[in-house]
Amino acid sequence: MKYISVLGSTGSIGRQTLDIVREHKDKLKVTALAAGSNIELLEEQIREFKPGLVCVYDEEKARQLKLRIGDLSVSIVAGMDGLVACGTEPAADTVVTAVVGMIGIRPTIEAIKAGKNIALANKETLVTAGHIIMPLVKEKGILLLPVDSEHSAIFQSLNGEDKRRVSKIILTASGGPFRGRKLPDLYKVRPEDALAHPNWAMGNKITIDSATMVNKGLEVMEAAWLFDISIEQIQVLVHPQSIIHSMVEYIDGSIIAQMGMPDMRLPIQYALLYPDRERLESGKKLDFLKVRQLTFEEPDMETFYGLKLGIEAGRIGGSMPTVYNAANEWAVAAFLKGKIGFMDIAAIIEASMRQHKPIANPTLEQILNTEQETYDFIKGYTRSV
Numbered sequence: 001m002k003y004i005s006v007l008g009s010t011g012s013i014g015r016q017t018l019d020i021v022r023e024h025k026d027k028l029k030v031t032a033l034a035a036g037s038n039i040e041l042l043e044e045q046i047r048e049f050k051p052g053l054v055c056v057y058d059e060e061k062a063r064q065l066k067l068r069i070g071d072l073s074v075s076i077v078a079g080m081d082g083l084v085a086c087g088t089e090p091a092a093d094t095v096v097t098a099v100v101g102m103i104g105i106r107p108t109i110e111a112i113k114a115g116k117n118i119a120l121a122n123k124e125t126l127v128t129a130g131h132i133i134m135p136l137v138k139e140k141g142i143l144l145l146p147v148d149s150e151h152s153a154i155f156q157s158l159n160g161e162d163k164r165r166v167s168k169i170i171l172t173a174s175g176g177p178f179r180g181r182k183l184p185d186l187y188k189v190r191p192e193d194a195l196a197h198p199n200w201a202m203g204n205k206i207t208i209d210s211a212t213m214v215n216k217g218l219e220v221m222e223a224a225w226l227f228d229i230s231i232e233q234i235q236v237l238v239h240p241q242s243i244i245h246s247m248v249e250y251i252d253g254s255i256i257a258q259m260g261m262p263d264m265r266l267p268i269q270y271a272l273l274y275p276d277r278e279r280l281e282s283g284k285k286l287d288f289l290k291v292r293q294l295t296f297e298e299p300d301m302e303t304f305y306g307l308k309l310g311i312e313a314g315r316i317g318g319s320m321p322t323v324y325n326a327a328n329e330w331a332v333a334a335f336l337k338g339k340i341g342f343m344d345i346a347a348i349i350e351a352s353m354r355q356h357k358p359i360a361n362p363t364l365e366q367i368l369n370t371e372q373e374t375y376d377f378i379k380g381y382t383r384s385v
């Protein structure tokens with residue numbers, strides 16, 4: 001039996017994680033759940049999965065939840081301390097990090113320090129604090145298993161191979177809902193257009209990141225940390241069908257790919273049950289005769305220059321990825337509220353990066369300060385333009 005704590009259980013990845021637990025009740029048991037504020041869904045999850053510890057980040061909502069589940073013996077905690085408590089819950093051996101954004105940094109670090117294995121969905125954490133997390137993973141001897149479909153594919157394609165024989169990683173991208181569109185077309189895009197992803201149903205933030213291709217910028221940095229490979233050895237390839245989830249090219253020219261239907265439950269299950277493979281009864285099998293064609297394109301980095309900026313931030317390193325990520329988090333939230341336009345997202349990221357003097361190897365405190373300074377800069381910047 002594996003005991004798991006799910007941070008972000010009410011989100012897209014969190015809910016699909018619980019689907020996997022439902023399918024493998026004999027192998028997986030939930031010990032802790034955490035969410036931001038959705039106590040209605042959290043209550044249902046508590047009644048079904050019976051964790052001993054639950055965190056609601058919002059303190060008032062945590063109080064309300066306590067009243068709603070007075071008939072159950074479950075501890076309710078709140079805030080960052082509560083999130084960390086769920087990440088370090090003594091009975092858990094694996095923590096699924098499925099919160100959205102850099103808020104995941106502290107609970108992830110504390111979970112690793114407590115010796116938990118990590119099933120990592122929350123890429124923003126690795127992008128901003130990879131230089132702190134990866135040495136800690138090594139020191140503690142824990143497993144950091146990717147949930148992101150591309151990274152799961154790379155992980156599976158590296159299985160049993162000598163990493164020194166890798167020549168490059170080919171990171172595939174669907175291209176999002178605006179693939180093939182050009183700049184003048186994109187200024188007027190509304191949140192509802194950007195939220196209509198062709199292949200994946202995901203949380204709002206990552207869906208916008210896919211539309212801008214900032215998601216791929218984050219994923220390049222995520223892959224560099226996870227697989228200890230240079231940014232130069234990562235090629236982004238647009239593959240609109242999302243069947244090949246990513247590939248590894250070896251020095252002899254062989255390429256190993258992982259394929260399957262676009263269904264996040266596959267990489268989630270792989271991370272949770274690793275190294276075992278089990279049936280996914282409710283999943284669809286890939287039928288090549290139905291797909292018929294797999295196509296590939298060069299990413300359009302002029303139109304989707306958020307991707308280009310991500311690669312640049314990764315090359316510069318230090319605190320620059322934090323600026324890239326924080327500016328994006330701010331801009332995506334503003335875009336979803338209708339306060340800025342679609343193309344302003346990349347413009348805000350670029351302006352934030354241009355004014356920043358990168359700090360090499362930032363401490364956790366410096367990362368969080370850089371995040372705040374970026375928000376402060378953007379507030380001034382958006383007032384001035």
Ligand code: NDP
Pocket residue numbers: 007008009010011012013014034035036037038039057083097098099100101103121122123124147148149200201202203204205206264
């Ligand atoms: P969602 O927006 O669907 O879910 C986010 C989850 O985080 C919710 O449970 C939310 O709770 C919770 N949350 C938000 N803020 C806090 C907080 N302060 N404290 C505790 N919990 C919080 O996001 P996704 O599931 O789409 O994405 C999660 C992560 O996984 C992201 O980093 C994303 O990049 C990554 N990812 C997602 C994929 C996908 O298919 N969705 C694919 C690959 C990676 P509440 O509901 O209460 O707000």
Ligand code: MG
Pocket residue numbers: 148149150219
């Ligand atoms: Mg992905």
